[in-house]
Amino acid sequence: ALTYDLRGTRVLITAGGTREPLDPVRYLGNRSSGKQGFALARAASHRGATVTLIAGATAELAVPSGVELIPVVTAAQMSEEIAKRSDEADVVIMAAAVADFRPVSVADSKIKKGSAGPAPIELTTNPDILRSLVAARTAGEVAASTVIVGFAAETGDATGGVLDHGREKLARKGCDLLVVNAVGDGKAFGTDDNTGWLLAATGTETALPLGSKTLMASRILDAVTDLLPVDRCS
Ligand code: PMT
Numbered sequence: 001a002l003t004y005d006l007r008g009t010r011v012l013i014t015a016g017g018t019r020e021p022l023d024p025v026r027y028l029g030n031r032s033s034g035k036q037g038f039a040l041a042r043a044a045s046h047r048g049a050t051v052t053l054i055a056g057a058t059a060e061l062a063v064p065s066g067v068e069l070i071p072v073v074t075a076a077q078m079s080e081e082i083a084k085r086s087d088e089a090d091v092v093i094m095a096a097a098v099a100d101f102r103p104v105s106v107a108d109s110k111i112k113k114g115s116a117g118p119a120p121i122e123l124t125t126n127p128d129i130l131r132s133l134v135a136a137r138t139a140g141e142v143a144a145s146t147v148i149v150g151f152a153a154e155t156g157d158a159t160g161g162v163l164d165h166g167r168e169k170l171a172r173k174g175c176d177l178l179v180v181n182a183v184g185d186g187k188a189f190g191t192d193d194n195t196g197w198l199l200a201a202t203g204t205e206t207a208l209p210l211g212s213k214t215l216m217a218s219r220i221l222d223a224v225t226d227l228l229p230v231d232r233c234s
Pocket of ligand 1: 015016031032033034035036037075094095096097098099100126127128129130131149150151152153154181183188189190191213
């Protein structure tokens with residue numbers, strides 16, 4: 001049965017990968033398809049939420065009906081679009097794969113091969129959007145009731161540290177929920193299925209068995225709903 005348990009809730013979701021340009025034709029990017037973020041947007045919209053989807057590079061995906069799409073390219077642009085809207089969001093879900101680093105400079109014209117062999121690429125650190133958002137909430141610029149959900153893409157398996165990395169990341173990022181995805185070996189990035197754990201700041205840890213990204217989205221939204229204030233629809 002359809003439930004509209006997110007009616008009256010404003011949900012901000014990021015999806016896809018950022019692309020950090022090197023020159024007019026090259027960039028540093030990643031394998032995110034945007035499927036998980038789009039599945040979250042569709043599921044939240046079905047449950048009655050007002051959804052804004054900030055998307056970097058994705059596979060060719062249909063924008064879920066009723067969802068506002070804000071296309072971006074770089075981490076800096078994604079950060080800017082989040083900052084503009086986070087004070088009006090009840091929920092922020094960061095499913096995007098954001099580049100941690102970007103080239104220090106972007107060449108105006110295509111970088112030539114040169115005779116001295118490959119030139120090193122100098123990188124600088126991108127803003128951490130999730131941490132900035134949590135900091136803004138702590139500073140009172142974002143409502144204390146705003147639910148913040150992060151994702152973590154970790155290589156390995158449960159015994160190989162995926163969970164430990166996830167726990168460490170949850171503490172470091174300070175979000176309310178962290179979806180830990182096991183990646184590598186063709187897992188999660190670009191696929192239709194996903195698996196992992198849902199870690200809550202309260203200490204609750206829930207295994208997310210292998211299932212479609214749609215199913216994953218509904219499990220994540222169930223956990224979000226539990227954290228929302230009860231009077232939000234009034
Ligand atoms: O797009 P799909 O093909 O469907 O694949 C889904 C997915 C595997 C990309 C997705 O489920 C996922 O795990 N996304 C997070 C990938 C990632 O970049 O994780 P991370 O461990 O590097 O980042 C941790 C969190 O901080 C993420 O919520 C990320 O959005 C955020 N972040 C990271 C870096 C940065 N500079 N700013 C951020 O806000």
